[in-house]
Amino acid sequence: MPIRDALRRIQERIQEACIRSGRNPAAIQLMGVSKFHSAAEIEEAWQGGIRLFGESRVQEAVEKFTPLKQQHPELELHLIGSLQRNKAKAAVSLFDGIQSVDREGIISELGTLTAQRDRPLGILLEFHTGEETKSGFLDEEQLYRATDKVLSYPGLVLRGLMTLAPYTDDTAQVRAAFKSLVLMRDKLASRFPSCDWSCLSMGMSQDFEIAIEEGSTLIRIGTALFGERYP
Numbered sequence: 001m002p003i004r005d006a007l008r009r010i011q012e013r014i015q016e017a018c019i020r021s022g023r024n025p026a027a028i029q030l031m032g033v034s035k036f037h038s039a040a041e042i043e044e045a046w047q048g049g050i051r052l053f054g055e056s057r058v059q060e061a062v063e064k065f066t067p068l069k070q071q072h073p074e075l076e077l078h079l080i081g082s083l084q085r086n087k088a089k090a091a092v093s094l095f096d097g098i099q100s101v102d103r104e105g106i107i108s109e110l111g112t113l114t115a116q117r118d119r120p121l122g123i124l125l126e127f128h129t130g131e132e133t134k135s136g137f138l139d140e141e142q143l144y145r146a147t148d149k150v151l152s153y154p155g156l157v158l159r160g161l162m163t164l165a166p167y168t169d170d171t172a173q174v175r176a177a178f179k180s181l182v183l184m185r186d187k188l189a190s191r192f193p194s195c196d197w198s199c200l201s202m203g204m205s206q207d208f209e210i211a212i213e214e215g216s217t218l219i220r221i222g223t224a225l226f227g228e229r230y231p
């Protein structure tokens, strides 16, 4: 399916999920996850109206998005895959946000690298809600410590939480994962009321409607927009 038609279909499904759950579609950001897809496909999605893109690997993102960002200064790019220390410097100079902050070590690394920035780097803390790869912080104690750590670096600014639901057809399990992210956000917001917890990045091609019903503010869509990936 052409990207433009796929995008229209996704927007209809977002609308329908919003009607079902009494939400405003304007409160849900749509990210195009472009890993393994070409610059030409990304350009097509841009032309269709996508302004936020997500990539999982730093090197691939540098190659594709360095020219694209020069061409489209308003394009926003977030990292959504786990970040290795030796890639942190390149990540900080390319990405506008890091959604996959999944351990304390990477917070210090990013904090040090962003010390001189005039605009702080927006980050999301990744909470593990059951997905197999087990990335992300595991409980509220870890997230409290991570939040304290982020607050100690002026170059970083918290924007909220991110999760991957378990990859399963069992929608009850998926819904429970999203509910647990919302619950965790509420706990963090009461413990750290002066932080911005407004972003809840949850929902992918397979489960974004459930995520919207449960309160997602940012859905990360790859396959439903660009088609299958061939790594």
Ligand SMILES: *Cc1c(COP(=O)(O)O)cnc(C)c1O
Binding pocket: 033, 035, 056, 080, 081, 164, 204, 205, 206, 220, 221, 222, 223, 224
């Ligand atoms: C690949 C990826 C996505 C998009 O997955 P689709 O199922 O293709 O929509 C979303 N989030 C993360 C973290 C990913 O790695």
